[in-house]
Amino acid sequence: MRHSSPNASSEKTFSGIPASPGIAIGPPIFIGRNLLNVEERTLSPEEVPMEIHKFLKAVQKTKEELLMIHNKVQNNIGVEKAKVFEAQLLILEDKIVLDETIRRVKEERKNADWLYFYIMRRLYDLMISGRDGYFRERGIDILDVKRRVIRNFQGKNAAAAPLEQTGIIVSHQMTPSQIVSFNRRVLLGLTSDIGGKTSHVAILARSFEKPAVVGLKKFSEEVKDKDLVIVDGNAGQVILNPAEKTLQEYRRRQEEYRRFLQNLIPLKDQPPTTLDGHEIELSANIEFPEEVASVLSHGARGVGLYRTEYLYLKKVAFPSEEEQFSEYKSVAEKLFPHPVIFRTFDLGGDRLRTDGVRTRENNPFLGWRSIRISLDMPEIFKMQLRAILRASTRGNVRLMFPMVTSIGEIQQVKALLEEAKEELRKERQPFDNKISVGIMIEVPAAAIMAGEFAKEVDFLSIGTNDLIQYTLAVDRGNEKIAALYTGFHPAVLRLIKRTIEDGHRQNVWVGMCGEMASNPLAVPILLGLGLDELSVTLPFLSEIKRTIRSLRFDEVQKLAKKALSFNSAETIQKYVERFLDKHLHRP
CATH class of the missing domain: 3.50.30.10 (Phosphohistidine domain)
Structure with a gap:
């Protein structure tokens, strides 16, 4: 056709x-166009037992389907991708949801598929109502389970x-x-x-x-x-x-992009060094163990941000110490001798289930989240610290804490870390006693206090995603004001500059793991400001390396100094664009 x-x-x-x-x-190729048709019905007293039996049978059939998919994915794609279906099985077997459905069938004498639909939709709406992208994704798991149960209840097969x-x-x-x-x-x-x-x-x-x-x-x-x-x-x-004209143009761009990627392949084993010999660390941001192979194949020198939240999100419950240790150890071993920075749980309290209840927050980005949750749940936090410490025996593991805003928080986490170390010593468990400890600089308060914070830690890593939105008061998920969200704003760049300079005054290494590090247009300024490391998303790693290797450090230092003298993001961005047009393709 x-x-x-x-x-x-x-x-x-x-x-x-x-x-x-x-x-x-x-x-x-269309996905998900067949919508569920669920209508409310009133049951006779005699129909109630059969309705409950039919509902439980649909749940059991759904469980069998998910187990089959889990095993297929585990065998064909990998263990980590299969774990999303373990999370779906937990959602399916949620006792609160099942009990409520059965109770309401008995009390209200309504059809089970209609009741289940609205109970699950209520849970789905709760999950997606906040701004935390990770938890909105868990809402999709709920949607998937809901559709499967109702299709099985109605005797319909999901479209192949x-x-x-x-x-x-x-x-x-x-x-x-x-x-x-x-x-x-x-x-x-x-x-x-x-x-x-x-x-x-x-x-x-x-x-x-x-x-x-x-x-x-x-x-x-x-x-x-x-x-x-x-x-x-x-x-x-x-x-x-x-x-036809547009089609031909995009075919040309497609071929151009293919050649571009082909030309990047030889860079895999080349160092991220400027034309005049200045070298910067180039790492990768990942969140799944299966991504380690891609880290190595793309030529990254380790992982600058390993997001550990998925261990919680995949099952909507805190993983055990052994579960965490197994995954952290596997990642560290595969990456050795390259370093991996494990960031402790960066969760939002509005989607955190405690005692079977989720706490709804009106403004989760300014609420109970990240390190605040960890410090309020010290036993769970210490369990994660122990797991990371136990995985550090090869000496290539680093530990990073998110969303720190005060010296007191740093001192509290360091005290808990020492408690975890002492427990492991008593248990004769090996670990790296000199493990490097760092924090993320994600809010203006942390950037302003970077010099003081640097006295307490071994490294700083700038998280630009939150730093930009907190500095500019711009919700990066709001499409109406998306144009205002930019790392080229002079206020953002000055906070980055201050963080780097204050960190270096304390002889502390300063990196960046936010999305800004993956933007080739931002690389000249970031390089010129003196960052020690860029941790980027994998598809952009080779292009970022090419950009670094096409520039001179002395020239990007001048660029950064000049750029920070401007008073608008638009002026700075245009200045960088002109600079790259002139300098990027040097031999």
Whole structure:
């Protein structure tokens, strides 16, 4: 079947969030278009026992399906990807939800699928109502489980995914079981109406190294079977039914990007050194053990940010010390001798389940989160510290604490760390007694106090995602003010400069693990400001290395000094763009 666009009038462009770089051109593959049909019914007293039996039978069938998918994914893709289905099994077997459904069937004499639908929707709405991207993704797990149970209750089979169909996924919202059903060899690209850079679609796309754009709002509603789709994961745009001229232009860009990636391959084993010999550490940001292989294949010198939250999020419960130790140890061993920085749980309190209850917060970004939760739950926190310490025996493990805002917090975490060390000594458990300890600089208070904080730790790592939004009072998830969210704002750059200088005065290493580090346009300024390390997302690592190797350190130092004299983000960005046009492609 030929997919083409006869004229320019039918061409439409949709803007979203670039989730994974690259350009894909192909037909659409629709996911999730079959909606559930659930209607309220009143049962007779005689129907109630049979309704409950039918509901429990549907739950059991769903459990069998999830176990089958789990085993298939574990065998074909890997243990870590399979763990999302362990989380779904926990959601399925949630006693509170099951008991409430059965109780209401008995008391209200309503059909079980209708009651279950609304009980699960209430839980789903709670999960996605906050701004924490990780927990919004857990809402998708709830959605997946809900659909499976209701389809099994109604005796309907879920539509089989086109495992071998070549094309571009078009979805409103993908669930994990839909994602893993695809053959990555025939998958060209992915789109989703909702989601951000931490969504299932985005993570899958980066893992598969496929172009993806998310946050497209109503794009999936516009697409028809015979349409042609272009996904520009570099610019965050999707073109529907491109005119012939547009199609040819994107084919040219696709080939250009392919050659660009091909030219980056020889850089894998080259050091991230400027033309005049200045070297900077180049690490990777990851959150799954399975990503370690990609870290090494892309030529990263370790992991500058390992997000440990997924260990909680995959099962919506705190993992045991042994579970954590096993994963941390595996990652450290595979990366040795390169370092790995484990960041302790960076969770939001509005989505944290304690005693079976979730606490709703009106403003979670300014509430109970990150290190505040850890310090309020010292036994759970110490369990994680013990696990990381036990995994540090090879000497390549570093420990980092998120969202620190005061000296008191640093002193508290160090005291708990010493308690964990003393416990392990008494148990004769080996660990690296000289493990490096650092904090993330994510709020203006921490950047302003960086010099004092540096006296207490071994390294600082700047988290620009939160630093930008706290400094500029811009919610990075709000599309209406997305244009205001920029790392080139002079206030942000001055805080970064201050952090680096104050850290260096205390002979403390200063790195950056936020998204800004993955922006090639920001590299000249960051390099010129004197950062010791950049930790980036894997698809951008080779391009960042190429940028570093194409610049002179003495020139980017002058660039950074000049850029900080400007009073607007627009002026600074244009100045950097002109600089790169002149200097980037030096031999």
